[in-house]
Amino acid sequence: MIETPHTHRTGRYERQSKGYLAFIPGTLPPDPPVKLDTNLENAHRRAEIALHKLDGVIGVLPEPNLFVMMYIRLEAVLSSRIEGTQSTLQDVLGAEVKLFRTEYKNDVYEVINYIAAMQLGIEKVKDGPINTSLIKDIHRVLLKDIRGSRLDPGEFRSTQNWIGPEGCSIYEASFVPPPPNQVVQHICALDRFVNTRGDLPLLVKVGLTHAQFESIHPFRDGNGRVGRLIVTLMLYQNRVLQHPVLYLSWYFNIHRLEYYQKLQEVQNTGNWENWLVFFLGAVETVSKQAISTVKSILAMRERDRHWINENFGRSTANAHHVLDRLYVFPSISVNEVRELTSMSYDSSKILIERMVQGGLLVEHTGYARNRRFLLYKYVELFDAD
Template identity: 30%
Template sequence: MKDGYLVDTPAPGVYRPVDSSSDVPFSKFYKPNELPPKIELSDDIIQAYGRAMHSLGRLDGFWTEIENPETVFGLFVYKEAEQSSQVEGTRVTVSDMYKEGEDSKDVREARNYASALKQAAKQLSKTGRFRGNLSNELLKDLHRELMEKGRTDEEDPLPGEFRPGYAWIDESTGIGTRVRFVPPKAEIAASRMENFEEYMQSEGAYPNLIDIGILHYQIETIHPFVDGNGRVGRLLIVLLLMASDILLHPLFYLSSYIRRNRDEYTDRLLAVSEEGEWNEWLLFFLTGIKEQANEAFSRAKLLLYLREQYQEKYIDARPSVKSLLEKIFTEPVFTVNRASEMIDMSYPAANQAISILEDDGVLRERTQKERYREFQADEVLDALNKDADEIPSPHAITQ
């Protein structure tokens, strides 16, 4: 934190002294201003905005043109959950989330994240995709879903409740930790969240993606919960894209970009608070939107091309095989019992379909056990897990 209590304008807030009776390892906290901030958008931001919107438009348009997009976008929810959990320092993978019997804290957190995103997206689609349907109560519901039985270092993360006391963010010094940033004290945080909700539900003062970048900065700066603030903030990005009528489905995962650029991400947020560097933060944010929209588009093309290849190869296959081939794009790891449920057929029918696809190399048994066998679709998982620079271009995929 900067020395002194006042931050030079145009920073969107000031430092204030902590209460004298508080027993905390810092002397001041940050008090952000209410939204909206005054920002003079640079030409670079205007251009970056156009590029990001173009990439998102291409992604959303692609999904509206294909049959049964839900057979693929479910994987993208799990991809976002995986990447968001890895931002927090875990090593959870999509395969781990599907594995029966896996119940570590890290895996529970990732599953909770996927469940929260799917439920919120479903609710938003049902009530109407506009910002007025987003609220602090929804954020609390998301937090409750994330934190109950999930991964947390806090003894009691108060699921679904705003924090009652101070919070602070540490950073490593190499020989220990130090306090890097202190969000507003509880009563100010609660007041700012009321303003946050009001602005989130409004038409906003800036174009949609700029508003989303501003809202993400604000909720991370307010830090309204004891734990899980980053996860809630990243979830909200996807929901805001849907509520702003930019995306129809939750098939976007900015967490991957944040994970790859974690240090710059935290530096950019702090630079807004201390230096008023809005344009630098927004350029970083919009660049991430564009990159991840392009990556999601290429990954979706690869998955759908793979599905089409399977459909063509197994056009004359028995119904159980064709049905299971569709389901592996929403659930690529499963047991025979689970496969029976997925295709709504008997255990013998599911087992026979698995045997056919295993013989052809589409499925692989991964436990090496005679009982409680578990199978996975390697090509599907490979397409989902490829690094961004390993994904073929959309043009190359169809050649």
């Protein structure tokens, strides 16, 4: 906790009328500029190489769009988990087909909103900027009809917020962002930075943007989730990746304490470089993890297709059709198979039963009726801590 006013390159701490200190962020790019020393340059080079390899691997997927939604769901689960939610990827998949067997029902709704917010953002950045209007729209979707929905969804805060242990007062807070009457000016300055071409490497620019957004903390709730979502959107908009399959929240969740410490170090000491090394390390590590996952998906899909070719006879084409559908959404019912293939109910049931017997599908509701079947090994590739 900062106890005395001071100024450094990322901003300054100012005593407010009620006696607490609030952080007033400076503008970007930093002044003096980010020092691209050997450590930071090496981290940047490794991150760029890993991202390039990931983009190449995604490019050889037979139908990349089949798999993108699973990555989006995973990022949503993990980004929300950083904020304390307990839902899993399987909980979310169940909720998408109206199965609410989990004790974390409210958490699941938060994750589903995150998915919707990311889909909105991905669609809008295809031909539009990442600006204050988009950020507000994303936030509005993120907090729709969940806890926090009374905290002004889609509107910048009009009250002072702070970060610290649960129940702490503003005087005990570990961080107090700028007062509400300054939020708009700081967000507009960040908007200009994001949408102005400059000399900074893109990954460095993305890392700076994320930390700056968290320093401004423009909303009453949901700042962390929006800030991490902006990272994904910046990478996708700038075509660093052809598809949004980089789930940095996986790394931030595992290294949660260090993640918060590095952000706070920026605010307290002005050390952009340490934060950027951490951020670039996250990009490198998650890119490598995603490459491994994609390779596992490819191998699994080929095994599944080979098994279908060997075991389904005249139903082979329909079984492949079902398999492709399962890689988009890995849960299916007999009635959905019937609608997908135009087979009879009995034939659809037989096809599902063959897939269960062959270990391809697992029944995951426990119901006697209205059962659903999960491509479990596929989900297992993603649903790991």
